[in-house]
Each structure stands twice: as structure tokens, then as C-alpha cells.
Amino acid sequence: MKYIFLPLFVFSINAAAQELNPFYQSVVEQVKYDSVHQKLQKFQDFGIKTVGSSAHNNTFTWLKSYYTTYGYTNIEQQSVNVYGNIGYNLIVTKIGKKYPEEFIIIDGHYDTLNGPGANDNGSGTVTLLEIARLIKDIETDYSIKFIHFTGEERGLIGSQAYVNQIAVPQNLKIKAVLNIDEVGGVANKVNSTIVCEQDESNPTSNNAISAELTNQMANIFPLYTTLKTEISNAYSSDYMPFQAVGYPITGLFEKNETPYAHTSQDIIDNLDLNYLTEVAKGALATLLHFSQAQEKLNVKENAISTLQIYPNPVLKNLYFSQVLQQPIITIYNAAGKQVFHQKYQTTVSQINLEHLTSGIYFVNINASQYTFKILKK
Incomplete structure (x- = not known):
């Protein structure tokens, strides 16, 4: 009380x-x-x-x-x-x-x-x-x-x-x-x-x-x-x-x-x-x-379990090691605030991050089922 x-x-x-x-x-x-x-x-x-x-x-x-x-x-x-x-x-x-x-x-x-x-x-x-x-x-x-x-x-x-x-x-x-x-x-x-x-x-x-x-x-x-x-x-x-x-x-x-x-x-x-x-x-x-x-990955979702991103740290474009099929990509800053969210209708192999300020971010693939920590220069 x-x-x-x-x-x-x-x-x-x-x-x-x-x-x-x-x-x-x-x-x-x-x-x-x-x-x-x-x-x-x-x-x-x-x-x-x-x-x-x-x-x-x-x-x-x-x-x-x-x-x-x-x-x-x-x-x-x-x-x-x-x-x-x-x-x-x-x-x-x-x-x-x-x-x-x-x-x-x-x-x-x-x-x-x-x-x-x-x-x-x-x-x-x-x-x-x-x-x-x-x-x-x-x-x-x-x-x-x-x-x-x-x-x-x-x-x-x-x-x-x-x-x-x-x-x-x-x-x-x-x-x-x-x-x-x-x-x-x-x-x-x-x-x-x-x-x-x-x-x-x-x-x-x-x-x-x-x-x-x-x-x-x-x-x-x-x-x-x-x-x-x-x-x-x-x-x-x-x-x-x-x-x-x-x-x-x-x-x-x-x-x-x-x-x-x-x-x-x-x-x-x-x-x-x-x-x-x-x-x-x-x-x-x-x-x-x-x-x-x-959410725990099911068999289909495990198909991206070997996905890699590069370069990291990144200055401009972030590349994916495999082509993503109509992904949902969300980016959060270090405080947990969403700074980018996009539902793609096409395949994706890279995204441009020039708009982000320098700092630590978390790139989230497909509704929080796969996440990468990156450093934006």
C-alpha cells in the first residue's frame, strides 16, 4: 500500500x-x-x-x-x-x-x-x-x-x-x-x-x-x-x-x-x-x-536457422546470406523501441540502413522468431 x-x-x-x-x-x-x-x-x-x-x-x-x-x-x-x-x-x-x-x-x-x-x-x-x-x-x-x-x-x-x-x-x-x-x-x-x-x-x-x-x-x-x-x-x-x-x-x-x-x-x-x-x-x-x-521454431521456420548477416558493423546495406521469402523485418534500438518495420511482398536479400543513427540494434526476422544484434556505424 x-x-x-x-x-x-x-x-x-x-x-x-x-x-x-x-x-x-x-x-x-x-x-x-x-x-x-x-x-x-x-x-x-x-x-x-x-x-x-x-x-x-x-x-x-x-x-x-x-x-x-x-x-x-x-x-x-x-x-x-x-x-x-x-x-x-x-x-x-x-x-x-x-x-x-x-x-x-x-x-x-x-x-x-x-x-x-x-x-x-x-x-x-x-x-x-x-x-x-x-x-x-x-x-x-x-x-x-x-x-x-x-x-x-x-x-x-x-x-x-x-x-x-x-x-x-x-x-x-x-x-x-x-x-x-x-x-x-x-x-x-x-x-x-x-x-x-x-x-x-x-x-x-x-x-x-x-x-x-x-x-x-x-x-x-x-x-x-x-x-x-x-x-x-x-x-x-x-x-x-x-x-x-x-x-x-x-x-x-x-x-x-x-x-x-x-x-x-x-x-x-x-x-x-x-x-x-x-x-x-x-x-x-x-x-x-x-x-x-x-516462439519456438517449428521445422519450417528452422530453414532460416543458418541465416547469416553481413557486414557487422554495418554502414549502409545489410545483406542476408540467403534470399528471404516475403519476410517481416522489424528493427529495435537498444532501448527496445521499434525503429523499422516492413512486411515485404517480394523476396529480400538486403536492406538499407542509412536512415539509422549509430548504435546497437536488433534485427528481427518473421515476428520475433529470429533476431540478430548489429552495430550501426
């Missing part, structure tokens, strides 16, 4: 700036209302999850069992002292294929205050679980860490401990932190907008990257969900310890803020499960994008 209120900074996002990825769409469509509801009901049934309580510890065990059931094996727990009571951060890692030592973190806290916390933060907790269920066997370029933090309600203690004791000492290469906190909406209200949060605080060195990540997420949601987006500043949740040491952050928060947080009435009946399901879809699409998820 966030302890202060700051006004929203709202502006319009042009969703057409990014195209829908059919593979991502096929994964997002597997997010199910009933699956979200079942998980959230179980979370609620554990009761008040104060750090050190049996409800808190039972919830931790339940979360861990889900990841084991899904087939995850890289599962760790971090003990955290919260004013004399011991809580546990749950850290589950999915290894990326191209950049195994570079991480996208998706997180949410599971401790609650004065109530069962269906919205604050059962909503974020079950969103992580639903995403983990669906992304388990999908190949991603970057590694992903699912982190369920303890001690958020007592002052971000669990996330601060993770940053102080793990992220900084190990010099983890964290490309993005996506924090999900209180995204259930309010029952009997029109819940049609999700707030995407960006870093506007000191230090300012990571603000530009945060803004880019947040804009990408704000573009993604309307492509894969029924929700509109607004952009606001990030504050007072588990991404802030990461922000303070220079990691790029972004986050999700409900537009209609629940009046029931930290009370016995923070229950499923007082939130909007349809809205939460849509949030889970958008968060999944965002994680697929951030982690550069790839």
Missing part, C-alpha cells in the same frame, strides 16, 4: 506506435478469469498475513508450492527481520537464453495489514502466479526473476533487504523492475484504466530509461487488453529501493483506488475480478516484451 498521494500526470499514448505480436497474443489469451479467481480466493482465505504470523508463513509455503508445481527449480528464500519478526522473500528465477545474467524483475508484496488483503496485495500476488504459469516454457532472451516480497507494509523492508543484501553486493544486471501493487479496482465502479508508473525521483540518471519502459508498457496494454492507460509517478512501493540505487523501474497501480486497504473489508467482493484479469493480461504481455520472449 502507498502511504502518500501525489497527483497523476496524464497524457495520451498512441497505441499504434507498437504492433500486436500474434505470438504474445496467443499466450495472453490463456490468462483465465477462473484461474485468477481461484488463486485470489485461496490468498484471501489465509487471513491477515502480518509478518511472523502463521498466516504469513502459510502463504509463503503456498506460493512456493505453486512454482514447484509449475516446474520451476531455481527457487530461493531470503529471511528478513521485520521489527523482530521473521518474514521471507520468495525469489524464483527463469533463465534467459541469450542474456542469462541480465534480469527482468517482476515483483509484488504478499504481506497484509489489518485484513486479508485481497486487493492490497493479493491482486499483485496472483498476477505474478498467473504470469509464471503461462511463461514457464516460453523461451526468453533475458532471465526473469519473480519476487514475492515480505515486509512492504512495514516500510518496504523486504525489498530493501533484497537490494542491500543481494542485488547490490552481487552487482546484478537488472534491466527493469516491474512492480505490481494493488491492481484489483473497486467493485461497482467503472474500472477501465490502469496506471503505469514511471520514475520521476532522484537520482535522475535512470529516469529516462524508466520513462521509455513505462511508455512501452502503456502502449502494450491497449493492444492486448480492454484497458486504457495513464502515466503517473512511481512512489512508496517495492520498486523504490531499486530506484534509489539506480535500477530502472516501472509499475502498475489501479486507477480507482480502493477505500478498503488495511481493513477487514479488503476482500474479493469489494474489487473487480474482470479488471484484475485484464491487468494480468497486460502485465504478461509487458513481461513477454521486456524479456524478449520467442
Whole structure:
């Protein structure tokens, strides 16, 4: 739960700036209302999850069992002292294929205050679980860490401990932190907008990257969900310890803020499960994008598995070692922003890159199924 209120900074996002990825769409469509509801009901049934309580510890065990059931094996727990009571951060890692030592973190806290916390933060907790269920066997370029933090309600203690004791000492290469906190909406209200949060605080060195990540997420949601987006500043949740040491952050928060947080009435009946399901879809699409998820090649697609490109570095024309049949070629810059997209109706053996400025780019062949890293001179 966030302890202060700051006004929203709202502006319009042009969703057409990014195209829908059919593979991502096929994964997002597997997010199910009933699956979200079942998980959230179980979370609620554990009761008040104060750090050190049996409800808190039972919830931790339940979360861990889900990841084991899904087939995850890289599962760790971090003990955290919260004013004399011991809580546990749950850290589950999915290894990326191209950049195994570079991480996208998706997180949410599971401790609650004065109530069962269906919205604050059962909503974020079950969103992580639903995403983990669906992304388990999908190949991603970057590694992903699912982190369920303890001690958020007592002052971000669990996330601060993770940053102080793990992220900084190990010099983890964290490309993005996506924090999900209180995204259930309010029952009997029109819940049609999700707030995407960006870093506007000191230090300012990571603000530009945060803004880019947040804009990408704000573009993604309307492509894969029924929700509109607004952009606001990030504050007072588990991404802030990461922000303070220079990691790029972004986050999700409900537009209609629940009046029931930290009370016995923070229950499923007082939130909007349809809205939460849509949030889970958008968060999944965002994680697929951030982690550069790839559809596994079938036999036909493997025909281009020996494709080579040259020269690299490239100044003007980029050549392909074999003729491509009506390819879809997309180019992203190092920040993940699409800078070129073309669906060709003819064969292609080269493309002209004179229009690109100097820097690192990723050339994507046939809807994210084959990617090359190039240096433009």
C-alpha cells in the first residue's frame, strides 16, 4: 500500500506506435478469469498475513508450492527481520537464453495489514502466479526473476533487504523492475484504466530509461487488453529501493483506488475480478516484451536457422546470406523501441540502413522468431 498521494500526470499514448505480436497474443489469451479467481480466493482465505504470523508463513509455503508445481527449480528464500519478526522473500528465477545474467524483475508484496488483503496485495500476488504459469516454457532472451516480497507494509523492508543484501553486493544486471501493487479496482465502479508508473525521483540518471519502459508498457496494454492507460509517478512501493540505487523501474497501480486497504473489508467482493484479469493480461504481455520472449521454431521456420548477416558493423546495406521469402523485418534500438518495420511482398536479400543513427540494434526476422544484434556505424 502507498502511504502518500501525489497527483497523476496524464497524457495520451498512441497505441499504434507498437504492433500486436500474434505470438504474445496467443499466450495472453490463456490468462483465465477462473484461474485468477481461484488463486485470489485461496490468498484471501489465509487471513491477515502480518509478518511472523502463521498466516504469513502459510502463504509463503503456498506460493512456493505453486512454482514447484509449475516446474520451476531455481527457487530461493531470503529471511528478513521485520521489527523482530521473521518474514521471507520468495525469489524464483527463469533463465534467459541469450542474456542469462541480465534480469527482468517482476515483483509484488504478499504481506497484509489489518485484513486479508485481497486487493492490497493479493491482486499483485496472483498476477505474478498467473504470469509464471503461462511463461514457464516460453523461451526468453533475458532471465526473469519473480519476487514475492515480505515486509512492504512495514516500510518496504523486504525489498530493501533484497537490494542491500543481494542485488547490490552481487552487482546484478537488472534491466527493469516491474512492480505490481494493488491492481484489483473497486467493485461497482467503472474500472477501465490502469496506471503505469514511471520514475520521476532522484537520482535522475535512470529516469529516462524508466520513462521509455513505462511508455512501452502503456502502449502494450491497449493492444492486448480492454484497458486504457495513464502515466503517473512511481512512489512508496517495492520498486523504490531499486530506484534509489539506480535500477530502472516501472509499475502498475489501479486507477480507482480502493477505500478498503488495511481493513477487514479488503476482500474479493469489494474489487473487480474482470479488471484484475485484464491487468494480468497486460502485465504478461509487458513481461513477454521486456524479456524478449520467442516462439519456438517449428521445422519450417528452422530453414532460416543458418541465416547469416553481413557486414557487422554495418554502414549502409545489410545483406542476408540467403534470399528471404516475403519476410517481416522489424528493427529495435537498444532501448527496445521499434525503429523499422516492413512486411515485404517480394523476396529480400538486403536492406538499407542509412536512415539509422549509430548504435546497437536488433534485427528481427518473421515476428520475433529470429533476431540478430548489429552495430550501426
